[in-house]
Amino acid sequence: MSSVSKALELMTFFSGARPEIGLSEMRRLAGRDKATTYRHLQALQVFGLIEQNPETKNYRLGPALLQLAQLREQTVPRKAAARTAIQRLAEVTGETTHVSVMSGNTLYALDSCESEKHSTRAIIDIAIFPLHATASGLCALAFGTADLLEMAQADLKPFTASTPLTQDALASAVADVRRSGFGKSLGTFEADIHSLSAPLFDQDGHFAGAVSVASVATRFDPALERTIMQGLVAASRDITKNWGGRVPQNIEHKWEATLGGHTEMEHAT
Amino acid sequence: MSSVSKALELMTFFSGARPEIGLSEMRRLAGRDKATTYRHLQALQVFGLIEQNPETKNYRLGPALLQLAQLREQTVPRKAAARTAIQRLAEVTGETTHVSVMSGNTLYALDSCESEKHSTRAIIDIAIFPLHATASGLCALAFGTADLLEMAQADLKPFTASTPLTQDALASAVADVRRSGFGKSLGTFEADIHSLSAPLFDQDGHFAGAVSVASVATRFDPALERTIMQGLVAASRDITKNWGGRVPQNIEHKWEATLGGHTEMEHAT
DNA sequence: AACCGACGGTTCAATATATGAACCGATTAT
DNA sequence: ATAATCGGTTCATATATTGAACCGTCGGTT
Numbered sequence: 067m068s069s070v071s072k073a074l075e076l077m078t079f080f081s082g083a084r085p086e087i088g089l090s091e092m093r094r095l096a097g098r099d100k101a102t103t104y105r106h107l108q109a110l111q112v113f114g115l116i117e118q119n120p121e122t123k124n125y126r127l128g129p130a131l132l133q134l135a136q137l138r139e140q141t142v143p144r145k146a147a148a149r150t151a152i153q154r155l156a157e158v159t160g161e162t163t164h165v166s167v168m169s170g171n172t173l174y175a176l177d178s179c180e181s182e183k184h185s186t187r188a189i190i191d192i193a194i195f196p197l198h199a200t201a202s203g204l205c206a207l208a209f210g211t212a213d214l215l216e217m218a219q220a221d222l223k224p225f226t227a228s229t230p231l232t233q234d235a236l237a238s239a240v241a242d243v244r245r246s247g248f249g250k251s252l253g254t255f256e257a258d259i260h261s262l263s264a265p266l267f268d269q270d271g272h273f274a275g276a277v278s279v280a281s282v283a284t285r286f287d288p289a290l291e292r293t294i295m296q297g298l299v300a301a302s303r304d305i306t307k308n309w310g311g312r313v314p315q316n317i318e319h320k321w322e323a324t325l326g327g328h329t330e331m332e333h334a335t
Numbered sequence: 336m337s338s339v340s341k342a343l344e345l346m347t348f349f350s351g352a353r354p355e356i357g358l359s360e361m362r363r364l365a366g367r368d369k370a371t372t373y374r375h376l377q378a379l380q381v382f383g384l385i386e387q388n389p390e391t392k393n394y395r396l397g398p399a400l401l402q403l404a405q406l407r408e409q410t411v412p413r414k415a416a417a418r419t420a421i422q423r424l425a426e427v428t429g430e431t432t433h434v435s436v437m438s439g440n441t442l443y444a445l446d447s448c449e450s451e452k453h454s455t456r457a458i459i460d461i462a463i464f465p466l467h468a469t470a471s472g473l474c475a476l477a478f479g480t481a482d483l484l485e486m487a488q489a490d491l492k493p494f495t496a497s498t499p500l501t502q503d504a505l506a507s508a509v510a511d512v513r514r515s516g517f518g519k520s521l522g523t524f525e526a527d528i529h530s531l532s533a534p535l536f537d538q539d540g541h542f543a544g545a546v547s548v549a550s551v552a553t554r555f556d557p558a559l560e561r562t563i564m565q566g567l568v569a570a571s572r573d574i575t576k577n578w579g580g581r582v583p584q585n586i587e588h589k590w591e592a593t594l595g596g597h598t599e600m601e602h603a604t
Numbered sequence: 605a606a607c608c609g610a611c612g613g614t615t616c617a618a619t620a621t622a623t624g625a626a627c628c629g630a631t632t633a634t
Numbered sequence: 635a636t637a638a639t640c641g642g643t644t645c646a647t648a649t650a651t652t653g654a655a656c657c658g659t660c661g662g663t664t
Contacts, residue, residue: 069621069651070342070378078382083409099653102614109339113347114576115403120419123612127407129416132579134346135404136538141354147398150389161628189576204337255578269405307383310401338622338650368624373642381641392641626646626651627664631640 070100072172073106076158077115077127085126135310145177147308152277155301156181159279159294163189165266165305166195166202167275171217173197173206176275188259188280198222199229201249201263202276208243209265210273211316215240226257242316247320248295249276253283260286264298264321271314277301295325341367342375346384346396355393390399404579414446415505416577421546425450428548430564431457434535434574435464435471439485442466442475445544455529457549467505468494470518470532471545476505477512478534478586479542483508495526516589517564518545522552529555533567533590536575543586548572564594 079087079095087095093103107125110116114130144167144272156179164178178190197203197218207215219233230236235295243249249263277292299321306313346363348356356364362372376394379385383399413436417513421432429452434445447459466472466487476484488502499505512518518532532547548563566592 068374068378070339070375071381073339073342074378074382075477080403080406080410081372082406082409085406087580090610100612101614101654102652105337105651106339109337109343112340113343115343125409129402129411129577129579131400131404131407133538133581134349134396135400136579137349137351137354138398138400141349141395142352142398269402293353310398310405312402336650359639369641370625370643371623373620605664607664608641608662610662611658613657615656616654617652619652621652622649623647625646626644628643629641630636632638634635634637 070082071094073109076103076106076110080127086119086122086126086315088122092125122269129209142308144309148177148277148305149179150177151301151304151308152177155179155277155297157280158297159290161279161281161290161294162186162190163277163279164190164202165275165277168210168273170204170213172233172277173203178199179301184285186282188256188261188282190280193215196223196225197256198239199225199251199255200278201261202278203249204239204243204251204281205249205263205265205276205278206273208249220286221284225255228257229252230254236272245320248323248324249278258283262294262298264295264302265317266302266309267311267313267317268309269311271312274306274309274311277305292325295321299325338375341365341371342378343377345372345379348442349396349482355391355395357391357393361394368585370391411577413578417446417574418448420570420573420577421446421448424448424548424566425548427566428550428559429453430548430550430559430563431459432546432548432570433459434544434546437475437479437542440483443543452562453551453554455551457525457530457551459549464504465492465494465524467491467508468498468520468524469547469549470520470530472518473508473520474518474532474545474547475511475542476509476532477518483492494524496524497522497526499523502538514589515593516565516586527552531563531567532559533564534586535571535578536580536582536586537578538580540581541574543578543580546574564590568594 076092079092079161089100089104093100096103107116114128116125118125142179148165155163160181160183162178162180165176165177166173175190175193177252180187195203195206197214200254219236222231224231230239251261252310253259259280260283261278261280263276265273266275266277268274277298279298281290303313340538345361348361356374358369358589362369362570376385383397385394387394417434421434424432425448429450431447431449433447435442436445442464442467444459444462449456462471466476466483476487489507491500493500499508520530524529526551529552530547530549532545533543534548535544537543548567550559594602
């Protein structure tokens with residue numbers, strides 16, 4: 067392990083529960099010598115990545131991170147950060163994929179990507195996703211703030227014959243999403259389109275958006291469904307990471323239970 | 336120079352003008368061997384501090400910065416980040432100091448600190464700073480968005496006999512602040528208080544707030560004024576840094592011109 | 605008041621670790 | 635075809651990292 071890695075590892079020990087760490091505690095957490103740990107902390111401090119609380123002498127994350135994060139956001143905005151993931155997802159599924167972001171109480175389309183594989187394909191041309199009628203929307207209802215469900219239940223606009231029109235029908239669909247970890251829309255928004263989606267999360271593990279795959283109903287079968295779900299898991303992990311978020315453990319468990327294990331994907335190279 | 340520092344230095348080469356950097360260019364910027372540079376980049380990449388643009392193979396700042404920055408903000412909110420600076424400023428000046436933040440079109444008091452040095456001292460008990468009558472407010476008018484001045488000129492409330500009451504009087508005071516880099520209020524808000532202030536800046540170099548010193552008028556003299564201004568410069572640099580911002584070059588030049596050189600302060604240890 | 609343990613920080617000999625010249629294969633410009 | 639870049643890799647060399655032992659200080663205990 068390079069000394070650079072050893073130094074950088076120290077930064078990973080900070081968390082909401084442990085925002086400040088003294089030299090000795092850091093030394094124990096890292097399992098390294100005190101002198102080594104001290105020099106590493108010094109190096110990090112020079113660049114403002116960490117700083118010392120002048121009162122307690124404890125170390126904490128530093129101000130330089132704010133500038134760097136701002137520059138990162140400027141360099142790779144959320145749309146760009148999701149781009150390669152939905153392209154890859156379109157490739158492995160052969161279907162149209164898209165990402166949406168939650169802003170306030172609205173789920174906005176951010177970007178979409180069509181696959182070349184089939185001549186018939188779904189086309190995403192909506193700017194705002196109806197929460198009760200789309201797979202991405204169901205993800206929002208299942209994993210977003212509680213008030214969303216009330217709002218959605220108050221406005222159950224019918225799009226197709228399958229669109230859930232009663233509060234109970236919607237609640238049951240949402241419960242299904244909460245259980246499986248995947249949003250599912252079988253022709254509820256457009257009659258001949260079947261969609262699956264997975265939630266995306268922010269830094270606090272709160273719902274931040276959704277990634278989804280829209281498949282032509284006639285070629286939707288259990289094998290494709292499984293391929294899509296596996297692809298969604300990988301895409302959600304990837305986009306969530308690129309947005310600086312983290313997928314909560316319980317969601318990972320739901321995915322694993324739904325897919326029956328074997329959800330481990332190769333780590334991005 | 337430790338190899339940790341050498342690795343971390345690589346991150347400082349990213350900027351708005353140069354958001355992505357290839358291996359060879361990075362090697363040249365750092366003035367180091369290609370293999371070394373490559374290994375350092377790898378180490379940074381493992382921790383998500385940088386990542387590679389998959390298309391161009393160029394390196395750019397990574398997603399981990401978003402999480403770290405968020406945790407930093409959570410650990411050290413703006414008020415706490417300004418605390419030690421205004422304490423030190425109160426010490427070296429022997430006067431009452433305070434910080435304010437710009438939010439929308441309003442300048443809010445964030446924190447203040449009284450010095451023990453004199454038995455008579457200024458007390459800051461306002462929550463919102465009137466822009467035309469306080470030193471901090473004049474900083475906002477001088478360095479904030481242009482619409483602030485119009486708003487302030489439309490509401491020239493008189494506080495003391497010295498409060499500027501005409502648009503011209505205010506415009507001239509603001510011009511003075513723009514020239515010198517310091518806000519100055521000689522009894523314009525409270526008759527027996529003389530205040531000086533310096534602007535604070537965000538990541539983009541935009542006005543973000545002000546730090547100021549309120550002195551009892553009877554002991555205000557050129558020597559104290561100079562001490563205060565020097566202290567303000569150090570405090571503004573410090574707070575701005577802790578908020579993840581940067582003091583624009585032209586402001587530094589103004590301070591230097593006003594103080595006649597010798598504004599270099601010891602760097603924070 | 606003397607003691608103890610834990611803290612942050614420092615030193616220096618021993619050696620584990622970083623280094624860079626040379627090399628590779630792929631692209632691109634000439 | 636040729637040459638110049640590019641990103642990436644190798645391995646002998648030596649330099650920069652390491653950790654045991656050390657300080658001085660602090661807060662609690664005897």
